[in-house]
Amino acid sequence: MVEYIIPKVFQETVANNREKVALRYKEEGVYKDILYNEFGERVHNTALGLLTLGVEFQHRVSIISKNRPEWAIADQGIQMLGAINVPIYDTLNAPQMAYIIDNSEGIVIFCEDEAQLDKVIQIKEKVKSLQKVVVMDPVPPDKKLDYVLTFDELMALGKSEQAKYEPVLQENLAKIKEDDLCSLVYTSGTTGPPKGVMLTHKNFMSNVFETLKTVPINSDDCVLSFLPLSHVLERMAGYYSMICVGGTIGYAVSIDTVGDNMGEVQPTFMVSVPRLYEKMYARILEKVESDSPLKQKIFHWATSVGTEYLIAQKKGETSLLLNIQFAIADHLVFSKLKQRTGGKLRFFVSGGAPLAKHLGEFFASAGILILEGYGLTESSPVITANRIENHKFGSVGLPIPGVEVKIAEDGEILARGPNIMKGYYKNEEATREALEEIEGDIWLHTGDIGHLDEDGFLFITDRKKEIIVMSNGKNVAPQPIENLLKSNKYISQAILIGNNRKYMAALIAPDFDQLNRFAQEKDLSISDPEELVTTSEVRALFDNEIEELMQDLPRYEKVKKYHLLPRDLSQEDGELTPTLKAKRKVIDQHFAKEIENLYEE
Structure with a gap:
């Protein structure tokens, strides 16, 4: 043993x-x-x-x-x-x-x-x-x-x-002993003062050995x-x-x-949060857009072949013609992408925040698989993970061996297993809120909302505490809409606003590399970001881009107004945690005036 x-x-x-x-x-x-x-x-x-x-x-x-x-x-x-x-x-x-x-x-x-x-x-x-x-x-x-x-x-x-x-x-x-504490890991404090998560040797090592099986x-x-x-x-x-x-x-x-x-x-292999993959994706598309029309055509052909090959391979239905096409696509395009990662990469691992579905699909079509998983500091951390041979894009995978997952009546994800923390150091009240005894077993309240599909794959909807409740009573999960906005090449970061408001709005940090390129094309000789984001040309650009992104959403979820920030959100300003999660309360405080302006009649 x-x-x-x-x-x-x-x-x-x-x-x-x-x-x-x-x-x-x-x-x-x-x-x-x-x-x-x-x-x-x-x-x-x-x-x-x-x-x-x-x-x-x-x-x-x-x-x-x-x-x-x-x-x-x-x-x-x-x-x-x-x-x-x-x-x-x-x-x-x-x-x-x-x-x-x-x-x-x-x-x-x-x-x-x-x-x-x-x-x-x-x-x-x-x-x-x-x-x-x-x-x-x-x-x-x-x-x-x-x-x-x-x-x-x-x-x-x-x-x-x-x-x-x-x-x-x-x-x-x-x-x-296995149950002795080996670490106190203080949470990054997105919702309040840091709490010391009490983790044991067994918490960590059981999580390692069980994850290695998957x-x-x-x-x-x-x-x-x-x-x-x-x-x-x-x-x-x-x-x-x-x-x-x-x-x-x-x-x-x-x-x-x-x-x-x-x-x-x-x-x-490498472990990262989604922000790295978002930046890699943006740089790849930027490179493609600067290429000749022929190279662009080859790139898009290769990714379409990659997607077709991926689907066929999962079903076990690849053909000789498709195998040949994929080999050509790999030689012309994918091998060059892989070379940028060092040439030996077998897969990426993503965690810490939801990975947008289109990112997983894009990298997989290029032969670079991102295995998305899910967990918390309080679970040491892995609760679920996608497998190389069994994965679904947009999901965070299946529970790892020895860990159980269930969905509470209000949609919250609950988990139990040998990886679950002992509690919060010197904080019995917070411990009671996070750990609940249900029919003799201790379950962790993750604070995340999600659902299990018919195959047992877990899908995360949003953070329970971050669900936006509008003044009309509608509930909106911000992360899927924020990920949709960030899928646009001109948008680096997006924070949805709407609590107790009658419509949705957003704070948007542009991708200034792309925006400066747009400005050059329009002969806008403006180098100051604060001035650039206020020009009529840039406003018209974002009006059109956001309207197109929102077209398939229900009316109450659509971003009606937005404010363009002249910079990225940052750790230095306290707006992001060290793992690049948005601190919404801090952001609300820093941009209180801009947010109020979005709701002026």
Whole structure:
């Protein structure tokens, strides 16, 4: 029987893959490798070092850093001594960081660099539990305070004190149980203050092993990691899953370099939120539109053949002629698209938010399958997933083994299984709202609305709390309409407005690459975005585009008025979570005047 304890799974993988590449990172312009034996040695010294700092069994230790080898080394070191990892998004400011460390009573924090150290120095005196800070990058002399040490110093300290602390480490490792907490993961707070989700070793490891039964990942696989490791999806799918199978993790330098890093790392699969696929789709179409009429014709022919081939293949009805056509389409078009992903990609994984159906269909027609799944931080995270051999576009797949899904009377999705959290840390009221005992079993209220089709595939309609209730009593799910708007090449982001209003409206952030191209075609010599979005030509363009998009919707769901934003919504302005979900309350506050103008008589 598999023992669902993270450090024991890790130790077994290290023992079986000592000379295999575990981690790849870019330094001074080239990718460098860390083998599993070196990975294991650094983890061991990190765990010993933490013991020398006074970290004990089930103590809380935070990590605030972008994805890099030290994140995984710190995490495994924390797990090895039975402590609890409290990851913090590196985009959070000092007060937000302070809230999480204080609420979790963290005693040590790993931070990436001088910028993150500065945040810690700001809040150190306010957070009484915090004792030590471990910095991954070199520390300037003026900031080498008595409570600050570097990661290298921590590992050296652990190695020098091994004789004293090794027995303690082995004792801690031996007493870890599957139901012990391994992490407190604070939600990104789209609807209020962050809540600490209590996740156990069994929550994570059961989710990994059961998902691996449905999504074929093995020791030959390599993942490009760029979705924040503070996000449970990346941590489970792009990190713990790879550790379990002995695969290789390559770290992207940043989200802006993902395209280049794909070519360098040559991943066999990647995990992302839909925003990446939306941007890839927009760039592909932009490239096609700039091509010659002949190349455009070839592209559209190839995607139509790809779609026909996909349907026939699923039915097991491909013909010799269709096989030949698809091979030609692949040679002329699809192979070039695949080469941009590194040339070895087997599939993408999408989660965190609904993926628009047309995106899944488009990439699949080009021979690049996006496996959409569904889950929450509270479910470690996977509840359902599409399979390579059994998928439906627009759905989030079938429940993974060991997890059950049912739909409540009000349409809310409920789930139960070994992956469901213990509750929210120090928040019994929120725990009671999320976890309900039904006929002797604990079910998680997901807060999402959806339905199961006749084959058991789950379809998400919207967030329960985000359903728009109009003044006429009509209920509108915003996400499908927002996805419809974003399918237009001129629209980058869309936020639907309409609560307690008599008609629907929208805030729209244009795709300024496309809009600037339009402006050039119309001889509009305007470079200022604020001025550009107010021109009559641009307004006429969006009037026509939105009217066409809305034509098949019921009258009450149609966007009657809209406001064009002069910029994208951003994390920096607090309008998006680190996983790029819209914070609707913040957006409503930031654009309160513009929204009111949409409803002026």
